[in-house]
Amino acid sequence: MREACGVIGCVLARSTPDGVVNVARMIYLGLVALQHRGQESAGIVTSEGPASTHFNYQKGDGLVAAIFTDEKLNKLKGDMGLGHTRYSTAGGRDPTNTQPFMVHTRHGPLATAHNGELINAMALRKAIMDRGVGLSTLSDSELITQMLSQAPPRGEKAKPDWGARIRHLIEATPTAYSLVVMQEDKIYGVRDPFGNRPLCIGRLMPLGTANDDEQRKPLGWVFSSESCAFQSMGATLMREVYPGEIVELSPDGVRSLDIVPRPKRTAPHSNAHGDPDDIDHETILLGPPPAFCIFEYVYFARADSVFEGQQVYSVRQRCGRQLAIESPVDADIISTVPESATPAALGFSLESGIPYIEVLCKNRYVGRSFIQPDTRSRKLAVAKKFGALSENLMGRRVVLVDDSIVRGTTVGPIIQLLRQAGAKEVHIRVASPPLKHPCYMGINIPTRGELLANQKPLEELASHVGADSLAYLSIEGLRKAVRQGIVLKNNIPTGHCTACLDGNYPVNLEW
Ligand SMILES: O=P(O)(O)OC[C@H]1O[C@H](OP(=O)(O)OP(=O)(O)O)[C@H](O)[C@@H]1O
Ligand SMILES: NC(=O)CC[C@H](N)C(=O)O
Numbered sequence: 001m002r003e004a005c006g007v008i009g010c011v012l013a014r015s016t017p018d019g020v021v022n023v024a025r026m027i028y029l030g031l032v033a034l035q036h037r038g039q040e041s042a043g044i045v046t047s048e049g050p051a052s053t054h055f056n057y058q059k060g061d062g063l064v065a066a067i068f069t070d071e072k073l074n075k076l077k078g079d080m081g082l083g084h085t086r087y088s089t090a091g092g093r094d095p096t097n098t099q100p101f102m103v104h105t106r107h108g109p110l111a112t113a114h115n116g117e118l119i120n121a122m123a124l125r126k127a128i129m130d131r132g133v134g135l136s137t138l139s140d141s142e143l144i145t146q147m148l149s150q151a152p153p154r155g156e157k158a159k160p161d162w163g164a165r166i167r168h169l170i171e172a173t174p175t176a177y178s179l180v181v182m183q184e185d186k187i188y189g190v191r192d193p194f195g196n197r198p199l200c201i202g203r204l205m206p207l208g209t210a211n212d213d214e215q216r217k218p219l220g221w222v223f224s225s226e227s228c229a230f231q232s233m234g235a236t237l238m239r240e241v242y243p244g245e246i247v248e249l250s251p252d253g254v255r256s257l258d259i260v261p262r263p264k265r266t267a268p269h270s271n272a273h274g275d276p277d278d279i280d281h282e283t284i285l286l287g288p289p290p291a292f293c294i295f296e297y298v299y300f301a302r303a304d305s306v307f308e309g310q311q312v313y314s315v316r317q318r319c320g321r322q323l324a325i326e327s328p329v330d331a332d333i334i335s336t337v338p339e340s341a342t343p344a345a346l347g348f349s350l351e352s353g354i355p356y357i358e359v360l361c362k363n364r365y366v367g368r369s370f371i372q373p374d375t376r377s378r379k380l381a382v383a384k385k386f387g388a389l390s391e392n393l394m395g396r397r398v399v400l401v402d403d404s405i406v407r408g409t410t411v412g413p414i415i416q417l418l419r420q421a422g423a424k425e426v427h428i429r430v431a432s433p434p435l436k437h438p439c440y441m442g443i444n445i446p447t448r449g450e451l452l453a454n455q456k457p458l459e460e461l462a463s464h465v466g467a468d469s470l471a472y473l474s475i476e477g478l479r480k481a482v483r484q485g486i487v488l489k490n491n492i493p494t495g496h497c498t499a500c501l502d503g504n505y506p507v508n509l510e511w
C-alpha cells in the first residue's frame with residue numbers, strides 16, 4: 001500500500017520578534033514528522049510578506065532530510081510558508097508534479113499544497129481547458145491552484161475574496177482534499193465537506209515554559225495533516241479543521257471563515273479560539289454523513305496522532321482486542337509485523353491473556369512500503385526488512401498480527417521466515433477487514449485483481465499464504481473500535497469512509 005501526502009502551513013504572530021522562529025525550519029521539522037505519509041518528493045514555499053512579487057521555494061525528490069540541506073533552508077526566508085511531502089496518486093512521479101504548486105495571479109503569487117485526490121479531476125480539467133487555460137502537468141493538485149487563481153462566478157468587488165474562491169472550489173469538487181493555500185499574508189486550511197483526509201490546527205508556543213497555552217502568547221499558528229508534527233515543531237494541538245471548513249491563519253490569529261456542509265452552506269462567525277460559534281447543526285445534519293478515511297486509523301497515520309479527539313494508538317489497540325474476541329486462537333505467543341501493527345498485537349495479547357513477544361527484528365533503514373517488480377525481489381525485500389528472533393520462536397505456536405493485508409507481499413514471506421526460524425504454528429490475524437475495492441480518494445490501493453482478498457475465497461487464503469489459520473477483523477468490529485473513543489466538540493457529526501472494504505463510496509463516482 002502507498003501512503004497519503006502530508007501538508008504543513010505556518011504563520012508567525014505579528015508580535016513575534018524577528019529571529020525568534022525560523023519558519024522554513026519549523027516547516028522542515030513538521031515535514032520530517034509527516035515523512036511516513038509520502039516519500040517520493042517534498043517542497044517548502046515561503047513568503048516574505050504581502051508586498052513580495054514572488055515566493056521563495058525549494059523542492060526535490062526523495063526524503064525530506066536529504067532534500068533540505070542547511071544551504072537550501074537558509075534561502076527560504078519569510079514569516080509564513082507551506083510544506084508538502086508527496087506520494088503520487090495523479091500525474092505520476094514526474095518532478096513537475098512536486099508540491100506545493102505555485103502560480104502568479106492578478107493579485108500576487110499563490111501557492112497550494114494538497115493531500116487527497118479529486119474524484120472529478122477529469123471533468124474539472126476539461127472545464128479549465130475549455131476556458132482557454134493551459135495546464136503544465138497531469139496533476140489534480142494543479143487544477144486546484146488554477147481554480148483558485150480565478151474569480152468565482154458571482155464575481156468580486158475591488159479585492160479578491162479568497163473565502164468565496166475556496167467556497168466555489170468546494171462546491172465544484174466534493175472530495176477528496178485537505179489543502180493549505182498561501183496568498184498575501186494569509187494561509188487558508190481547507191477540508192473537503194466529507195472530511196475524507198485529515199487536517200488540524202496548532203499553536204506555535206515558546207519553548208520551556210509552563211504548559212498553560214491559554215495564558216501564554218503564541219508565536220504563531222500551524223496547519224498539519226497530523227498532530228504528530230506539532231510536537232516536533234514546539235506546537236500544541238488546538239483542534240481539527242471540520243469537514244467542509246475554511247480556516248484562515250494570519251499574523252493576527254485563527255479565524256473560521258465558513259463551513260460548507262453536504263450539501264447546504266452556513267456562514268459562522270468565530271470566537272477567540274478560531275472555533276465557529278454559530279454552526280447551523282440542522283443544515284449540517286441534513287446532509288450525508290462525513291467520510292473520514294478509516295485507514296488513517298488502521299495504517300497511514302502515526303500512532304501518536306490524534307483524530308476526532310482520540311489517539312490513533314488507542315484505536316489500533318482496541319482493533320487488536322476486538323480481533324482477539326472475534327477470532328481467538330490457542331497459541332503460546334502473540335507478536336507483531338513491525339511497525340504499524342504493534343499496538344494491535346499488544347491489544348490482542350491483553351485481551352487473550354497470551355504473552356506478547358517480539359519475533360521480528362526490523363531494519364530501521366528500510367522504508368515503509370517496498371514495491372518490487374518480481375516475486376523473487378519481493379521475497380528478498382521482506383528478507384531485507386525483517387530478521388527472525390529464533391530464540392523467541394523455537395517450538396512455539398505464534399499468532400502474528402498485522403494491521404492490513406493489501407497485495408499479500410509481506411505476509412507470505414514472513415510466514416516462511418518464521419517457520420524456518422523454528423515456529424511450530426503460525427496463525428495470521430489481521431486488524432482490519434479484507435481490502436476488496438480500489439481507493440479513488442488519495443490512497444494508492446491497487447486494482448481489484450491485485451488485492452489478495454480478491455484472489456481466493458477467504459477459507460483458502462490461509463493455505464494460499466502458508467499459514468495455519470488466517471482471520472480478519474469484521475467491518476463492524478473496526479467501526480466499533482474507532483467509534484468508541486471519539487470525542488468531538490460542537491456536536492459535529494462523524495462518519496467514516498469504508499469504501500475499500502465494502503464498496504460504499506461516499507459519492508457517486510463519475511466513471
Ligand atoms: O499486503 P502488503 O501488500 O504487503 O501490504 C501490507 C503491509 O504493508 C504495510 O506495512 P509497511 O511495510 O508499508 O509499513 P509499516 O512498517 O509501518 O508496517 C502494512 O502494515 C502491512 O504490513
Ligand atoms: N497522496 C496524495 O495525497 C497525492 C496528492 C495529489 N493527488 C498528487 O498526486 O500529488
Ligand code: SF4
Binds near residue numbers: 445499
Ligand atoms: S477507500 Fe479506503 S483508503 Fe480510500 S478513503 Fe476510503 S477508507 Fe480510506
Ligand SMILES: [Mg+2]
Binds near residue numbers: 339340341
Ligand atoms: Mg506493516
